[in-house]
Amino acid sequence: xxxxxxxxxxxxxxxxxxxxxxxxxxxxxxxxxxxxxxxxxxxxxxxxxxxxxxxxxxxxxxxxxxxxxxxxxxxxxxxxxxxxxxxxxxxxxxxxxxxxxxxxxxxxxxxxxxxxxxxxxxxxxxxxxxxxxxxxxxxxxxxxxxxxxxxxxxxxxxxxxxxxxxxxxxxxxxxxxxxxxxxxxxxxxxxxxxxxxxxxxxxxxxxxxxxxxxxxxxxxxxxxxxxxxxxxxxxxxxxxxxxxxxxxxxxxxxxxxxxxxxxxxxxxxxxxxxxxxxxxxxxxxxxxxxxxxxxxxxxxxxxxxxxxxxxxxxxxxxxxxxxxxxxxxxxxxxxxxxxxxxxxxxxxxxxxxxxxxxxxxxxxxxxxxxxxxxxxxxxxxxxxxxxxxxxxxxxxxxx
Ligand SMILES: Nc1ncnc2c1ncn2[C@@H]1O[C@H](COP(=O)(O)OP(=O)(O)OP(=O)(O)O)[C@@H](O)[C@H]1O
Numbered sequence: 001x002x003x004x005x006x007x008x009x010x011x012x013x014x015x016x017x018x019x020x021x022x023x024x025x026x027x028x029x030x031x032x033x034x035x036x037x038x039x040x041x042x043x044x045x046x047x048x049x050x051x052x053x054x055x056x057x058x059x060x061x062x063x064x065x066x067x068x069x070x071x072x073x074x075x076x077x078x079x080x081x082x083x084x085x086x087x088x089x090x091x092x093x094x095x096x097x098x099x100x101x102x103x104x105x106x107x108x109x110x111x112x113x114x115x116x117x118x119x120x121x122x123x124x125x126x127x128x129x130x131x132x133x134x135x136x137x138x139x140x141x142x143x144x145x146x147x148x149x150x151x152x153x154x155x156x157x158x159x160x161x162x163x164x165x166x167x168x169x170x171x172x173x174x175x176x177x178x179x180x181x182x183x184x185x186x187x188x189x190x191x192x193x194x195x196x197x198x199x200x201x202x203x204x205x206x207x208x209x210x211x212x213x214x215x216x217x218x219x220x221x222x223x224x225x226x227x228x229x230x231x232x233x234x235x236x237x238x239x240x241x242x243x244x245x246x247x248x249x250x251x252x253x254x255x256x257x258x259x260x261x262x263x264x265x266x267x268x269x270x271x272x273x274x275x276x277x278x279x280x281x282x283x284x285x286x287x288x289x290x291x292x293x294x295x296x297x298x299x300x301x302x303x304x305x306x307x308x309x310x311x312x313x314x315x316x317x318x319x320x321x322x323x324x325x326x327x328x329x330x331x332x333x334x335x336x337x338x339x340x341x342x343x344x345x346x347x348x349x350x351x352x353x354x355x356x357x358x359x360x361x362x363x364x365x366x367x368x369x370x371x372x373x374x375x376x377x378x379x380x381x382x383x384x385x386x387x388x389x390x391x392x393x394x395x396x397x398x399x
Contacts, residue, residue, distance in 0.1 A: 007068030038208025266328030295357035306350025
């Protein structure tokens, strides 16, 4: 077997149209050897199409796919040596779970000595907690069990690139949380690039070395999980990522003495110095303010510096609570608190917005305002020839 496993997977200018739908709109990105790129976006954003183009199951209208220096555009799917876990599983109905997982290893060019097949498969079934189902046929499995059988079939291979399309979406929350760590550990030991697609932004942040956020076929932002979390490049990213995501309110910039104020009906917030510097360079006064739920807090209605409003709803979730705060005019802001707050629906309250809770966007373009935007990228500029800096993790990302 020729080993191309340490190659960079590079996608350049991919465009794919289905009738009136532009499923991929100029996607350029690369995934390094051993790297996991998590791609996240809402339903219909283009995640599956991206995976299918990489696997050769869909031909792009424009753009190209390369492994290392080798263009893949004219290479048939079966010869690309890509392991693709389909969102629809595509299990062989007449084969047991074990035989489904063994099937790619037994195919010509599988590359792994035959005597090791059974041990690799059984270890992977154990990792995914389906060893006890090894002899069952897919027809006798639940949706989540089928999903893990399909995942096992992808994980046992030694491909040039591994594509996992929503690999754990049908598992219960506890198992999903447990397995995303276990699978990520497994992927880290590989030399091939991996793409992990998921509609769950937090899952993407927890499994990806880098994360690409896609919407309507366009990459909105690509970067380290921390960047996506702390510095969303666009309003779309801000609205997609987070638990709950930022509340994004449209308004206007107004001068008030030396200060710049974000103003809309029911809300006037003086901008902290850093944000005011960004805002001063805005070309339009029409801006949108992002408020990060976990950095906001409630205060008394008349507390100094608090914005006034009332409690619209209160959802206690055990470890944390989500409070929806509404201001005059009806705009709603989500607050996430750890402490059990004593709040009553309809009660007047104040909202404290520290500087790190806020992000500012140009309403027209949807992009973060200049000074912040300089730190962002929607283009993949990583040079995979250089060693990658270790990605620091933060407790907030829940890895
Ligand atoms: N074969 C096809 N024919 C027509 N339209 C298609 C086809 N495949 C995908 N699309 C459209 O292209 C867009 C992108 O679809 P895609 O399946 O890539 O999204 P996705 O991000 O994977 O969504 P989901 O999370 O729901 O799986 C959608 O609007 C979809 O309806």
